[in-house]
Amino acid sequence: xxxxxxxxVAGPGAPRARSGPPEGRSPRWGWITVGLVAPAALLTVAxxxxxxxxxxxxxxxxxSAGTVTPVGLDNYRWLLTSARFWQSVAVxxxxxxxxxxxxxxxxxxxxxxxxxxxxxxxxxxxxIFVPWILSEITSGVIWRWMFLRDYGFLQELLGPLFxxxxxxxxxxxxxAVLVVANVWKSVAFALLLILAALQTISREIDxxxxxxxxxxxxxxxxxxxxLIRPTLTxxxxxxxxxxxxxxxxxxxxxxxxxxxxxxxxxxxMYRQAMDFGKLGVGSAVGVVMFFVNLVFALTYLRALNxxxxxxxx
Amino acid sequence: MSHSxxxxxxxxxxxxxxxxxxxxxxxxxxxxxxxxxSGEGLSGGLVLSGFDTSHYETLLSGQxxxxxxxxxxxxxxxxxxxxxxxxxxxxYGLSRGDATRLQRWLLNAFLLLMMLPGLTNIIPLxxxxxxxxxxxxxxxxxxxxxxLGVPLGVWIMKGFFDAIPREVEEAAAIxxxxxxxxLVRILAPIAMPAVxxxxxxxxxxxxxxxxxxxxxxxxxDRKVATVALxxxxxxxxxxxxxxxxxxxxxxxxxxVVMFISMRERFMAGLADGxxxx
Numbered sequence: 001x002x003x004x005x006x007x008x009v010a011g012p013g014a015p016r017a018r019s020g021p022p023e024g025r026s027p028r029w030g031w032i033t034v035g036l037v038a039p040a041a042l043l044t045v046a047x048x049x050x051x052x053x054x055x056x057x058x059x060x061x062x063x064s065a066g067t068v069t070p071v072g073l074d075n076y077r078w079l080l081t082s083a084r085f086w087q088s089v090a091v092x093x094x095x096x097x098x099x100x101x102x103x104x105x106x107x108x109x110x111x112x113x114x115x116x117x118x119x120x121x122x123x124x125x126x127x128i129f130v131p132w133i134l135s136e137i138t139s140g141v142i143w144r145w146m147f148l149r150d151y152g153f154l155q156e157l158l159g160p161l162f163x164x165x166x167x168x169x170x171x172x173x174x175x176a177v178l179v180v181a182n183v184w185k186s187v188a189f190a191l192l193l194i195l196a197a198l199q200t201i202s203r204e205i206d207x208x209x210x211x212x213x214x215x216x217x218x219x220x221x222x223x224x225x226x227l228i229r230p231t232l233t234x235x236x237x238x239x240x241x242x243x244x245x246x247x248x249x250x251x252x253x254x255x256x257x258x259x260x261x262x263x264x265x266x267x268x269m270y271r272q273a274m275d276f277g278k279l280g281v282g283s284a285v286g287v288v289m290f291f292v293n294l295v296f297a298l299t300y301l302r303a304l305n306x307x308x309x310x311x312x313x
Numbered sequence: 314m315s316h317s318x319x320x321x322x323x324x325x326x327x328x329x330x331x332x333x334x335x336x337x338x339x340x341x342x343x344x345x346x347x348x349x350x351s352g353e354g355l356s357g358g359l360v361l362s363g364f365d366t367s368h369y370e371t372l373l374s375g376q377x378x379x380x381x382x383x384x385x386x387x388x389x390x391x392x393x394x395x396x397x398x399x400x401x402x403x404x405y406g407l408s409r410g411d412a413t414r415l416q417r418w419l420l421n422a423f424l425l426l427m428m429l430p431g432l433t434n435i436i437p438l439x440x441x442x443x444x445x446x447x448x449x450x451x452x453x454x455x456x457x458x459x460x461l462g463v464p465l466g467v468w469i470m471k472g473f474f475d476a477i478p479r480e481v482e483e484a485a486a487i488x489x490x491x492x493x494x495x496l497v498r499i500l501a502p503i504a505m506p507a508v509x510x511x512x513x514x515x516x517x518x519x520x521x522x523x524x525x526x527x528x529x530x531x532x533x534d535r536k537v538a539t540v541a542l543x544x545x546x547x548x549x550x551x552x553x554x555x556x557x558x559x560x561x562x563x564x565x566x567x568x569v570v571m572f573i574s575m576r577e578r579f580m581a582g583l584a585d586g587x588x589x590x
Contacts, residue, residue: 030413036406037419040399040463047460048426051434051441058437066444110332118325126576127333130340133572135521137539138561141546142339145346145355145554153342156358184336189583196584234588237428245432248523248539252546266432273436274528286433297428301421304588 058283075284088268096243107190115198132188140252143181171261174254197231230307237300347558354554368559381541392458393515404470427464449535462515469586473507510578517568
């Protein structure tokens with residue numbers, strides 16, 4: 001296992017133990033493996049694979065009193081003509097891009113700092129990690145209070161000097177608060193992954209570049225970043241998926257408001273299904289989101305395979 | 314270098330100290346609000362005019378909140394146990410079995426599933442739970458939590474088993490130990506810390522999960538703590554924010570304590586799992 005808090009231990013570049021069956025085992029090992037994997041496979045089929053297939057089915061029907069009536073492509077047709085759906089797509093896109101870019105830049109900068117030797121590293125890293133350990137809903141409550149109109153924290157602090165804090169009451173401001181809150185929550189995880197990758201780069205490579213006269217910026221751009229590029233792709237895919245699926249935070253910070261200006265796709269899906277009772281339409285949104293996620297997930301898989309080709313892990 | 318070493322070190326600590334403060338401040342703020350006298354709530358910025366722990370007493374002596382915490386504990390721990398059981402077996406099989414095509418395919422499938430969040434499945438899951446009469450039950454939450462944790466767990470545990478040299482098992486086998494004996498006496502003690510880390514990661518995930526229990530529970534005595542907090546936020550907004558803050562603090566304590574007590578293993582498990590063992 002990689003040690004994130006220490007940088008002096010052998011990283012994942014260290015020789016690995018052999019894997020595969022011990023010699024002289026019976027050929028029945030294959031069946032034993034199948035048996036060992038069965039509970040995990042069964043659980044996954046029950047709560048992930050089957051529901052995904054079922055959501056495809058539901059998306060082609062309407063549900064009333066528990067019975068599904070097929071309606072063909074009606075739900076999708078409805079979505080394509082729904083202004084609120086397209087608004088939701090746009091909001092998700094803006095929110096997602098802002099969130100991914102800011103999280104990524106911040107996490108990369110912090111990872112570069114944490115990749116040096118200094119006292120108190122474990123302490124700082126632990127503190128920065130706390131937001132990631134909190135529930136979306138707890139974080140949401142806190143961030144709502146920060147920016148709340150009339151008596152939020154910033155209002156109390158800045159109100160007397162600069163006038164009322166009305167950020168949450170404006171569409172752009174509310175979206176910005178959501179981005180800030182989610183960046184705050186997610187930076188640590190991105191930082192962790194980038195730091196683990198940085199620790200696999202041997203000091204000699206960096207030293208060689210330095211002796212060749214490359215400055216710090218040049219070494220970062222031409223040596224460090226290309227070496228960890230697959231990991232950076234993984235992080236971006238991870239963050240993108242998170243942003244498409246953030247919902248608890250949105251529900252507690254803005255409730256999708258003002259109006260429906262921060263109603264990201266996941267919240268739109270929830271409201272169609274639960275508030276308006278349209279499980280079919282909700283499922284159709286879920287299917288759309290599934291394919292968006294799938295694109296990012298496949299990107300992630302490809303990046304991981306490239307990483308192992310590079311011999312990083 | 315143009316700067317002397319002490320100056321650089323000082324600048325580094327100022328930078329990181331400032332960053333760390335920004336990250337922890339919202340958490341400290343909610344603790345502060347939770348200790349304010351009733352009615353003061355969010356007013357007063359950073360000033361604490363009195364020290365009042367009665368909101369915690371109100372919550373803990375009431376009916377609803379302790380019940381919600383109990384529901385959370387049962388479902389979070391139950392789900393994590395299920396996950397750990399399933400993925401320890403699977404990871405051992407996948408790490409030690411022949412590297413057949415099926416196995417590689419299974420590993421990639423788990424990896425892909427890890428990246429496909431359960432959120433898009435929430436409506437079919439709700440419909441299925443509803444059809445099976447499993448809304449408002451521990452069974453539905455524990456099973457779903459258990460299943461959602463499997464893909465990451467398999468990878469965390471596989472990375473761990475891959476790192477144990479097979480010579481350890483072979484030596485024991487040569488000494489005449491049977492395979493179950495090897496598993497129980499040799500591998501289990503070595504694997505325990507990784508199993509525990511995997512368990513804790515899953516407890517934290519399940520503990521914090523909000524959306525799934527929101528969909529699966531409607532009866533107030535079956536709601537978990539995060540959902541109860543959401544209800545409080547709506548019901549007590551502007552009137553009893555101190556109470557809401559106290560609920561926040563109580564909900565965040567267990568995950569934070571679990572994380573800090575095992576932070577190194579926790580972080581290593583996450584990083585290795587996400588980066589494919």
